Amino acid sequence: MADAGFSGLMVIQRSNEMSLTRKHYPFTEFEARWQKHWMETNAFRAANPGDTDFRPEASKYFVLDMFPYPSGDGLHVGHVEGYTATDILARYRRLCGDNVLHPMGWDAFGLPAEQYAIKTGQHPRITTQKNIDRFRTQLQSLGFSYDWSREISTTDPGYFRWTQWIFLQLYNSWVNPATNRAEPISLYFGNDPDSVRLAFVSDKPVNWCPELGTVLANEEVVDGKSEVGGFPVERRPMRQWMLRITAYTERLISDLDGLDWPDSIKQLQRNWIGRSEGAEVRFPIEGSQAEVTIFTTRPDTLFGATYIVLAPEHPLVDSLTSPEQRAAVDAYKKACSSKSDLERTDLAKEKTGVPLGSSAINPVNGEKIPVWIADYVLTGYGTGAIMAVPAHDERDHEFAMTFNLPIIEVVRAVNAVDQALPTDQQACFSGEGIAINSPILDGLVTTEAKKKIIRWLKEKGYGRGTITYKLRDWLFSRQRYWGEPFPIIWEDGSHRSLSHEELPVEPPEMEDFKPTGTSEPPLSKASDWVRYSETATRELNTMPQWAGSCWYYLRYCDPGNKDRFISREAESYWMGDGAKPGGVDLYVGGTEHAVLHLLYARFWHKVLFDLGHLTTPEPFQKLVNQGMILGDDGQKMSKSRGNVVNPDEVVSEYGADALRLYEMFMGPLEHGKPWSMTGVEGVYRFLARVWRLAMTEDQEGNWGISEDLAEQELTSTQRRVLHATIKKVTQDIESLAFNTAISQMMICTNEFTGAKPRPIESLRILLRLLSPFAPHLCEEIWWRLGTKFPDSGFAGLASQSSWPNWNEEYLVVDEITYAVQINGKVRGHLTVPTSADRESVEKTALCDPAILEILDGKEVKKVIVVPGRLVNLVVAG
RNA sequence: GGCGGUGUAGUCCAACGGCAGAGACAAGCGACUUAAAAUCGCUCCAGUGUGGGUUCGAGUCCCACCACCGCUACCA
Numbered sequence: 001m002a003d004a005g006f007s008g009l010m011v012i013q014r015s016n017e018m019s020l021t022r023k024h025y026p027f028t029e030f031e032a033r034w035q036k037h038w039m040e041t042n043a044f045r046a047a048n049p050g051d052t053d054f055r056p057e058a059s060k061y062f063v064l065d066m067f068p069y070p071s072g073d074g075l076h077v078g079h080v081e082g083y084t085a086t087d088i089l090a091r092y093r094r095l096c097g098d099n100v101l102h103p104m105g106w107d108a109f110g111l112p113a114e115q116y117a118i119k120t121g122q123h124p125r126i127t128t129q130k131n132i133d134r135f136r137t138q139l140q141s142l143g144f145s146y147d148w149s150r151e152i153s154t155t156d157p158g159y160f161r162w163t164q165w166i167f168l169q170l171y172n173s174w175v176n177p178a179t180n181r182a183e184p185i186s187l188y189f190g191n192d193p194d195s196v197r198l199a200f201v202s203d204k205p206v207n208w209c210p211e212l213g214t215v216l217a218n219e220e221v222v223d224g225k226s227e228v229g230g231f232p233v234e235r236r237p238m239r240q241w242m243l244r245i246t247a248y249t250e251r252l253i254s255d256l257d258g259l260d261w262p263d264s265i266k267q268l269q270r271n272w273i274g275r276s277e278g279a280e281v282r283f284p285i286e287g288s289q290a291e292v293t294i295f296t297t298r299p300d301t302l303f304g305a306t307y308i309v310l311a312p313e314h315p316l317v318d319s320l321t322s323p324e325q326r327a328a329v330d331a332y333k334k335a336c337s338s339k340s341d342l343e344r345t346d347l348a349k350e351k352t353g354v355p356l357g358s359s360a361i362n363p364v365n366g367e368k369i370p371v372w373i374a375d376y377v378l379t380g381y382g383t384g385a386i387m388a389v390p391a392h393d394e395r396d397h398e399f400a401m402t403f404n405l406p407i408i409e410v411v412r413a414v415n416a417v418d419q420a421l422p423t424d425q426q427a428c429f430s431g432e433g434i435a436i437n438s439p440i441l442d443g444l445v446t447t448e449a450k451k452k453i454i455r456w457l458k459e460k461g462y463g464r465g466t467i468t469y470k471l472r473d474w475l476f477s478r479q480r481y482w483g484e485p486f487p488i489i490w491e492d493g494s495h496r497s498l499s500h501e502e503l504p505v506e507p508p509e510m511e512d513f514k515p516t517g518t519s520e521p522p523l524s525k526a527s528d529w530v531r532y533s534e535t536a537t538r539e540l541n542t543m544p545q546w547a548g549s550c551w552y553y554l555r556y557c558d559p560g561n562k563d564r565f566i567s568r569e570a571e572s573y574w575m576g577d578g579a580k581p582g583g584v585d586l587y588v589g590g591t592e593h594a595v596l597h598l599l600y601a602r603f604w605h606k607v608l609f610d611l612g613h614l615t616t617p618e619p620f621q622k623l624v625n626q627g628m629i630l631g632d633d634g635q636k637m638s639k640s641r642g643n644v645v646n647p648d649e650v651v652s653e654y655g656a657d658a659l660r661l662y663e664m665f666m667g668p669l670e671h672g673k674p675w676s677m678t679g680v681e682g683v684y685r686f687l688a689r690v691w692r693l694a695m696t697e698d699q700e701g702n703w704g705i706s707e708d709l710a711e712q713e714l715t716s717t718q719r720r721v722l723h724a725t726i727k728k729v730t731q732d733i734e735s736l737a738f739n740t741a742i743s744q745m746m747i748c749t750n751e752f753t754g755a756k757p758r759p760i761e762s763l764r765i766l767l768r769l770l771s772p773f774a775p776h777l778c779e780e781i782w783w784r785l786g787t788k789f790p791d792s793g794f795a796g797l798a799s800q801s802s803w804p805n806w807n808e809e810y811l812v813v814d815e816i817t818y819a820v821q822i823n824g825k826v827r828g829h830l831t832v833p834t835s836a837d838r839e840s841v842e843k844t845a846l847c848d849p850a851i852l853e854i855l856d857g858k859e860v861k862k863v864i865v866v867p868g869r870l871v872n873l874v875v876a877g
Numbered sequence: 878g879g880c881g882g883u884g885u886a887g888u889c890c891a892a893c894g895g896c897a898g899a900g901a902c903a904a905g906c907g908a909c910u911u912a913a914a915a916u917c918g919c920u921c922c923a924g925u926g927u928g929g930g931u932u933c934g935a936g937u938c939c940c941a942c943c944a945c946c947g948c949u950a951c952c953a
Contacts (some may be wrong), residue, residue: 013892048926065945093893264880264882264947265881267880267881268881268948271879271880271949272949276952294953295953298953307925341936376951376953377951377953378951381953382952382953387953393953394878395953398951468952469952530889591948592948627882632948666889668890671883672882672883673889673890674889676902678901679889682900683901685901685916688916689916692916739890739891739900739901740890742901743899744899745898750900754918817896818896820896821895821896821934822932824895826896862931862933864934866895869896870895872933873933874933
């Protein structure tokens with residue numbers, strides 16, 4: 001108790017001290033006021049085609065943030081980073097005269113809300129609304145220039161009605177292999193439309209998470225545990241909705257080329273899709289009609305195959321198991337199925353496996369080779385079966401060594417380094433080379449050998465060239481309450497879609513939305529809702545959280561439309577006319593969505609594009625990933641480490657402008673950067689210096705316009721610095737190099753800090769340059785100057801003024817100092833008129849007495865003049 | 878293991894292949910002040926992770942290695 005009382009006292013003393021510390025500038029007096037003003041005057045409203053204030057001559061600029069999941073923790077400094085970057089761009093482009101679409105919304109369906117609801121008994125709608133309100137308040141307290149009239153939430157029936165509508169577009173279409181485009185299912189003339197729909201039902205084994213009471217997509221399972229919560233996941237067969245994203249693999253890869261995305265993200269997507277070319281080869285089974293089809297990327301090594309391996313779950317396992325091996329095989333299968341994915345993929349462990357007791361015939365040479373099962377072969381990839389070539393595959397080699405299986409070398413390395421490797425059975429060479437010990441391939445290089453053997457296999461009917469992908473179809477249903485219901489009903493064991501007039505399908509009001517403890521979704525408990533008609537029932541699954549975020553950027557363009565998901569006019573205006581493949585001009589968000597969200601959204605976009613609803617084949621033209629903001633210990637921010645910075649606290653202590661500016665000043669947007677409170681104070685002091693360029697404080701602590709300000713001609717130095725600042729800030733904003741733009745504005749401020757009298761022109765320019773970064777401060781000074789100096793160019797709002805232009809002529813200086821190098825080392829300096837050309841600079845350098853002295857008569861063999869920079873004299877010895 | 882990124886003053890970070898320093902933090906000194914805070918001014922500090930190579934010239938380009946971060950992981 002004594003301790004508690006003592007620390008309480010300390011807190012009081014500390015807060016007294018803090019309240020005594022005068023604010024460096026009175027941000028508390030105006031930040032909220034301007035936020036209110038912008039809001040009330042709709043200052044950042046974007047006009048759509050057809051609106052009375054629409055300016056057809058203005059270019060459009062669509063700058064988008066990855067909308068947040070409104071969690072109970074509130075806004076994170078990481079959100080602030082990306083959102084500030086886009087806000088700077090939005091404000092900048094607005095000042096440049098563009099029609100800027102800069103919207104915000106909520107990705108509000110999803111597991112955490114539902115789990116919180118289950119724990120507290122509160123309906124997820126209530127907590128979600130509360131969280132949204134908190135997020136909105138926080139975002140508004142940072143002065144982001146969103147057009148709030150376009151705010152959307154994925155949980156709003158007016159929104160998810162169209163999410164369901166898009167699902168029906170998928171359900172009612174297929175990809176015609178002839179055109180490689182999605183087409184209405186009515187154009188499909190086969191006899192089983194359900195087998196080709198882009199949304200279809202599957203009974204394959206899925207990732208079931210008992211703790212969460214739902215299935216998860218492969219992508220949502222990390223190390224055998226759920227990505228959300230980290231609970232164990234097991235595989236069990238269940239009837240599920242799938243989306244046929246695999247129909248788009250080739251386009252999802254090739255269309256990356258036209259996008260302005262970081263190469264690393266493109267590469268991540270390519271890797272995720274995992275295209276690999278190879279061949280399927282059929283191995284007949286000895287003494288049986290059965291055959292095993294394997295997939296390999298190295299058909300050229302077929303002569304080196306010494307055994308076959310099936311995944312333990314392969315459907316042929318039972319029929320190929322001999323009676324003698326039955327017990328061992330069953331035991332092995334059981335052991336595998338009880339292992340978590342994490343255990344199965346643990347590379348450190350020894351390879352395991354069991355022979356089935358039957359043999360396959362290698363089609364190229366008639367050799368009998370044993371068939372095994374082993375869990376290093378995965379059931380979901382390729383054909384779930386491989387031919388093992390231990391001489392040329394690390395995994396097969398390890399397995400062969402463990403079980404003492406034969407190893408046959410069929411590729412010889414051609415390069416000296418690889419050839420130097422020992423060629424005995426201890427080594428494994430998995431590179432390309434020259435085929436050996438392979439009658440019909442001997443002497444061919446790997447690429448040729450592959451082509452030839454594929455041709456051979458095809459001719460003989462033993463196989464064919466094929467391409468496989470790691471990407472699987474997208475498991476699209478969840479056993480949840482808090483998600484979009486499917487617009488699907490079931491009757492007599494078959495499914496059909498609801499009509500568009502029946503949308504939205506709203507989730508039923510339920511008291512109890514807890515998981516049922518079985519694989520039955522919670523919606524099964526809403527018996528009235530479930531019964532659609534006498535004979536039909538509703539689909540009980542809901543959509544995953546990704547659904548709403550797959551198309552939200554489209555809805556922003558036309559958020560209130562009741563007739564279409566987006567009007568054709570709004571779509572073609574905001575999403576571009578097809579000159580570039582992507583519609584959104586700039587999309588900023590974290591790398592964590594590099595594959596899932598971005599791949600899913602691209603997929604939906606392409607389907608809608610194929611069906612004629614959109615004008616561009618890609619959603620996001622330019623993508624930037626902001627880096628992670630770390631704690632001041634350089635570690636990832638986390639509650640357990642106690643290094644989490646709460647943006648609200650920074651705002652109340654230093655103001656929104658300081659927080660925004662600091663996060664931009666920390667370093668390059670894409671980099672991870674550690675937090676530093678003293679760094680925040682640094683930019684805070686900078687903002688105070690800008691404030692004092694215009695304002696002075698009297699004895700009583702009241703701020704008034706500085707007496708030093710005057711309509712005063714700029715000195716040539718001042719003019720040069722000012723215009724250099726316009727240039728640098730403009731260019732740096734365009735390239736998202738905000739840290740260096742701020743640095744230049746600091747230089748500019750320092751230049752004018754000591755100036756008496758201080759030309760008002762400095763503020764007319766600087767305030768506009770700084771306003772995208774620190775909008776409140778600039779708006780306030782702008783307004784005060786406009787009041788004090790009417791007709792001096794401070795009319796209206798700073799955020800609705802115009803972006804200044806620089807004049808190159810003002811940037812030139814009269815004289816330039818060149819460095820004079822001798823053999824690359826700086827030995828002197830030389831000042832010449834700016835107008836001096838290359839020859840005269842060279843001549844001046846060679847005549848300079850100091851230089852001549854250092855040269856000491858040595859012969860100058862070569863002179864390099866870098867204009868405006870240096871002269872390098874190359875001398876012998 | 879694979880892919881990607883980053884290594885520059887005590888710290889965070891700048892630098893079209895061209896004199897390593899834009900800015901900030903921290904430190905120190907000075908001015909203002911009775912004093913302090915705040916403010917203003919000045920100063921100090923690294924040869925760029927290591928080793929090679931290309932070049933008149935390399936922090937920057939190439940190769941190898943090391944460290945840290947992120948992603949991914951038996952994908953045949």
